Amino acid sequence: MSRDHIRAGRRVLDIEARAVDALKDSLDDNFNNACEQMLQCKGRVIVTGMGKSGHIGNKLAATLASTGTPSFFVHPGEASHGDLGMITPEDVVLAMSNSGETAEVLAILPVIKRKGTPLIGMTGRPQSSLAQLSDVHLTVAVAEEACPHNLAPTSSTTAALAMGDALAIALLEARGFTAEDFALSHPGGSLGRRLLLKVDDIMHGGDLLPVVSSDTSLSEALLEMTRKGLGMTTVVNTDGTLAGIFTDGDLRRLLDRDIDIRQAGIADAMGHNPVTIEPGHLAAEALQIMESRKINGLVVCDAERRPVGALNMHDLLRAGVV
Structure with a gap:
């Protein structure tokens, strides 16, 4: 029935x-x-x-x-x-x-x-x-x-x-x-992760940070990218400040240019003035920057613009921020 x-x-x-x-x-x-x-x-x-x-x-x-x-x-x-x-x-x-x-x-x-x-x-x-x-x-x-x-x-x-x-x-x-107060009671929830997790907590720093000097060859920079597995490397000046960034996307775009990858230096191929974020900022802020700029990675720099870490969208996914 x-x-x-x-x-x-x-x-x-x-x-x-x-x-x-x-x-x-x-x-x-x-x-x-x-x-x-x-x-x-x-x-x-x-x-x-x-x-x-x-x-x-x-x-x-x-x-x-x-x-x-x-x-x-x-x-x-x-x-x-x-x-x-x-x-x-x-x-x-x-x-x-x-x-x-x-x-x-x-x-x-x-x-x-x-x-x-x-x-x-x-x-x-x-x-x-x-x-x-x-x-x-x-x-x-x-x-x-x-x-x-x-x-x-x-x-x-x-x-x-x-x-x-x-x-x-x-x-x-x-x-x-406040929402931040609520997050303190819910550190295991998605809101807690979004409101409490800092970029410092998930970034790759120290020996895990891909970094090469600005006079490094492109081929050596590619080896550094492969070793660190972030799909990018930071490029620094002699004083340790950030000079630029080179990513997998830059490599793909480089193939369309008339450049000898074996002979070129990283300074000829890197992106200048990359988007950065300082330590202490929320991981959710890093997500907002990446989404608005349509980029997959972000360099974390100190007040003197020296790179201290890097993170990508996969890090945010693993941390439950996305």
Whole structure:
């Protein structure tokens, strides 16, 4: 029997989209107060929740931690068996429960209140026990679940997830959290590589840098290119400053000219005034230069224009910058 899965999927997305859109009208002073509580927190934002709310809470704690608000998740069941020791009066607890009556969450509230730890509740029922016991309450009520039986947590968890993201990003903006700050929390990700990796980290320097003097023969320069395997060589003056560069592309173009490769000197074949970059610059900047200039390699020179390294597009690819 043929089933219209697309129709069912669209119905779910419509219901959940309406649930998230309705949250905008629910934002009031409580949202501001919740943000201020977390901004003023001297410890950590401890997120807790059971079942599906716990899964959303886990994600929210991770999002907060990666966007400048130190946070971790505590399972309410484990909290009743020792993990409450992780919570201090310097922290803020964000407890999540759609019903506001989750037994495992309510069971740890007396200890949290006794510690004097500020409590933010996020529920779908403003009259629930958790909402009434919270110092600040955030409402994430939905008109209906996307489940056709109105039972499985779907719209409610989407609304809680969206509210959590709203908190995290409001805090991010209030802290002036930058892309560079984000990268420090994600050094293994592509953004971290783009924002933290410097040309110094991936360039070929020292004995790996292809370099010949300006009075070197073209044939000797080709041997240096072959030894170093970068498809290019730097050419330096007697004082060590950069005189030019010779690449595989220059060699191909040289074949169209009436030049005896065996007799020619590198000074007759090199490119003058090559594009360079200084140490300390981001590898992403090197990528932008290469792409805009349509070149495959780049020489790294110090302030005195002495070559200290070289890199090519393959180096950027291997480093995950591209």
